Amino acid sequence: MIEVNSVSFRYHEEWVLQGVSFRVEKGEFVGVIGPNGSGKTTLLKILYRLLAPQKGEILFEFVSMKKMDRRDIAKRIAVVAQETQLLFPFSVLETVLMGRSPYLGHFMFESEKDLEIARKAMEWTRILPFSERPIDELSGGERKRVFIARALAQEPEVILLDEPTVNLDVHHQTDFLDLILTLNRERGLTIVMASHDINIASEFCDRLILLQGGKIYQIGTPEEVVTKENIESVYGCGVWVDQHPVSGMPRISLLKKGGR
Amino acid sequence: MKLITRKRVTVISILLSLVLIVIVLISITMGSVRVPPLRSIRILFQFIPGLKGTGNETERTIILSLRLPRAILAGLVGAGLSVSGATFQALLRNPLADPYILGVSSGAAVGAIIAILLGLGVSSFGLPLVSFLGALLSILAVFYCGRQEGRIHPHTLLLAGVIIGSFLSALIMFFISLSQKEELRTIIFWLMGDFSFSNARAILIVLPYILLGILLLYLRARHLNLILSGEENAVQLGVDVERLKLISYLSASLITAASVSVCGLIGFVGLIIPHSVRLIFGPDHRLLIPASALIGASFLIACDTFARTLLAPVELPVGVITAAFGGPFFIYLLRTRKVMRTL
Numbered sequence: 001m002i003e004v005n006s007v008s009f010r011y012h013e014e015w016v017l018q019g020v021s022f023r024v025e026k027g028e029f030v031g032v033i034g035p036n037g038s039g040k041t042t043l044l045k046i047l048y049r050l051l052a053p054q055k056g057e058i059l060f061e062f063v064s065m066k067k068m069d070r071r072d073i074a075k076r077i078a079v080v081a082q083e084t085q086l087l088f089p090f091s092v093l094e095t096v097l098m099g100r101s102p103y104l105g106h107f108m109f110e111s112e113k114d115l116e117i118a119r120k121a122m123e124w125t126r127i128l129p130f131s132e133r134p135i136d137e138l139s140g141g142e143r144k145r146v147f148i149a150r151a152l153a154q155e156p157e158v159i160l161l162d163e164p165t166v167n168l169d170v171h172h173q174t175d176f177l178d179l180i181l182t183l184n185r186e187r188g189l190t191i192v193m194a195s196h197d198i199n200i201a202s203e204f205c206d207r208l209i210l211l212q213g214g215k216i217y218q219i220g221t222p223e224e225v226v227t228k229e230n231i232e233s234v235y236g237c238g239v240w241v242d243q244h245p246v247s248g249m250p251r252i253s254l255l256k257k258g259g260r
Numbered sequence: 261m262k263l264i265t266r267k268r269v270t271v272i273s274i275l276l277s278l279v280l281i282v283i284v285l286i287s288i289t290m291g292s293v294r295v296p297p298l299r300s301i302r303i304l305f306q307f308i309p310g311l312k313g314t315g316n317e318t319e320r321t322i323i324l325s326l327r328l329p330r331a332i333l334a335g336l337v338g339a340g341l342s343v344s345g346a347t348f349q350a351l352l353r354n355p356l357a358d359p360y361i362l363g364v365s366s367g368a369a370v371g372a373i374i375a376i377l378l379g380l381g382v383s384s385f386g387l388p389l390v391s392f393l394g395a396l397l398s399i400l401a402v403f404y405c406g407r408q409e410g411r412i413h414p415h416t417l418l419l420a421g422v423i424i425g426s427f428l429s430a431l432i433m434f435f436i437s438l439s440q441k442e443e444l445r446t447i448i449f450w451l452m453g454d455f456s457f458s459n460a461r462a463i464l465i466v467l468p469y470i471l472l473g474i475l476l477l478y479l480r481a482r483h484l485n486l487i488l489s490g491e492e493n494a495v496q497l498g499v500d501v502e503r504l505k506l507i508s509y510l511s512a513s514l515i516t517a518a519s520v521s522v523c524g525l526i527g528f529v530g531l532i533i534p535h536s537v538r539l540i541f542g543p544d545h546r547l548l549i550p551a552s553a554l555i556g557a558s559f560l561i562a563c564d565t566f567a568r569t570l571l572a573p574v575e576l577p578v579g580v581i582t583a584a585f586g587g588p589f590f591i592y593l594l595r596t597r598k599v600m601r602t603l
Contacts, residue, residue, distance in 0.1 A: 045492075048495075048496065050492055050495050050496075070498045071498035074496065074498030075498070078496070079496040081492065081493065081496070084493055085490045086489065087353050087355065087488055087489075088355075088488060088538055088543035090485070090542070090544070091542075093263065094263070094264075094542075094544065097263075098485065098486060099497070101482065101483075101497040101499070102498035108266070108482060109265060109546070115263075154497075
């Protein structure tokens with residue numbers, strides 16, 4: 001579905017991404033992990049062409065993304081960002097309806113059909129009960145679901161998630177990730193998620209991309225990527241890796257300095 | 261909160277237009293020379309054959325050549341400044357932004373003061389032209405400094421605007437310190453906003469910029485909603501953000517330049533009207549832009565009417581009135597906003 005071919009990107013002098021190549025297949029749930037500054041967020045921004053790489057190219061269903069216009073991209077790739085600025089807050093329904101924007105083009109107003117699609121997305125994410133509320137009055141977890149609903153209203157094939165679980169408590173983390181997993185498994189949506197949380201990535205993703213200093217360190221299944229050697233070498237700190245007691249996926253534990 | 265639909269925008273716009281028309285009619289009947297309301301309105305509709313020749317020559321001149329152009333000009337400027345203010349608030353994502361934030365007004369002021377010092381009268385064709393030129397030059401300077409690699413960086417642009425504005429303010433002070441007593445009064449009135457020299461020519465100068473500017477911004481209303489939550493957010497939803505910013509910044513700046521060049525610096529309107537409209541109708545630009553234009557027009561015509569009648573025959577600068585009435589009204593709105601947003 002997405003093919004990244006030896007992509008390099010720099011904001012100024014220094015390369016933030018260097019010779020990155022990988023493929024994401026249709027219906028996959030791919031995690032991008034790596035330390036701060038390893039290029040996770042930049043990689044996501046390149047995947048929806050907010051940033052254009054100086055070297056290499058990205059093919060979306062065999063078409064170079066350079067040749068797609070912004071509206072085309074927004075119809076196929078939706079993004080759920082870390083935090084959105086809320087200067088003059090819109091209501092939940094208004095926010096979700098914004099997901100219809102790429103389809104409206106020069107039309108000023110949403111149609112009955114757009115409203116129907118937005119309602120369905122809200123039903124799915126269980127936010128219909130507070131559709132009239134301004135989004136600044138919602139809790140962090142509810143607000144995340146609003147932006148998932150907005151992404152669904154875009155009727156995309158791919159959803160990019162940037163640190164989706166930051167600022168959420170465990171309840172809302174699992175709630176949110178279950179929602180994403182259902183979208184992935186039942187609707188066949190392709191998911192690419194950048195995350196700081198190695199355990200979450202290991203538990204939920206089919207494949208992981210481990211970045212170090214803008215290069216791919218390793219790419220593979222969680223079992224292949226989340227190993228003591230890989231994590232210690234990339235993150236530069238001691239960890240303990242064992243198996244999740246229920247799912248059997250690799251799990252890391254932090255170690256105190258000098259202690260065990 | 262009700263959803264924005266074409267029907268809702270149309271209905272509210274028609275209602276606000278009716279309010280505007282009523283305010284224009286009230287405005288032209290008021291003034292130091294009393295012309296009875298009904299007769300004023302009949303004079304206004306002179307072009308209808310049956311009403312030809314109503315009132316005497318003086319009354320006709322007062323209504324048609326003085327009060328009507330003045331109301332039209334105040335309306336245009338009020339609409340323009342309000343829409344420009346709303347746009348700058350969205351683009352800069354700063355609730356304190358107003359039409360003058362990028363220093364356009366200071367450029368216009370320097371132009372106007374130079375014109376006054378050169379002996380061009382306030383009523384001449386020259387003053388608004390030189391002033392508009394000053395505003396255009398300041399816009400060019402700000403965009404030259406605020407654009408890098410073909411992109412507009414809001415913070416750089418804002419800084420460039422503020423700094424070029426301060427530099428020009430220093431020039432203004434310099435010119436003021438050089439000016440004579442007579443000129444000084446003219447300059448100060450101009451700096452506080454003045455419609456007393458309105459005429460058809462001034463209207464023709466600003467009309468294309470203001471109407472075209474508002475139209476261009478209205479066509480981008482839905483995209484302005486998206487940029488309110490950040491530029492990346494707008495890109496994610498398929499907006500060509502650089503194009504949107506270029507067109508919107510330029511439209512809003514030109515509206516401001518045209519407005520300021522004919523009537524000086526009228527503060528407060530561009531800040532307070534968009535905020536008031538948001539409190540009443542919500543933040544969606546598809547309603548915010550037309551409603552701000554119509555309410556801004558009504559508000560400024562009303563303020564100007566007070567400015568010329570309150571202490572008649574002495575005229576107050578209209579900027580004094582906009583601040584004096586606008587401030588308390590805005591605070592009232594802030595305190596009752598929960599109720600208002602359901603309209």
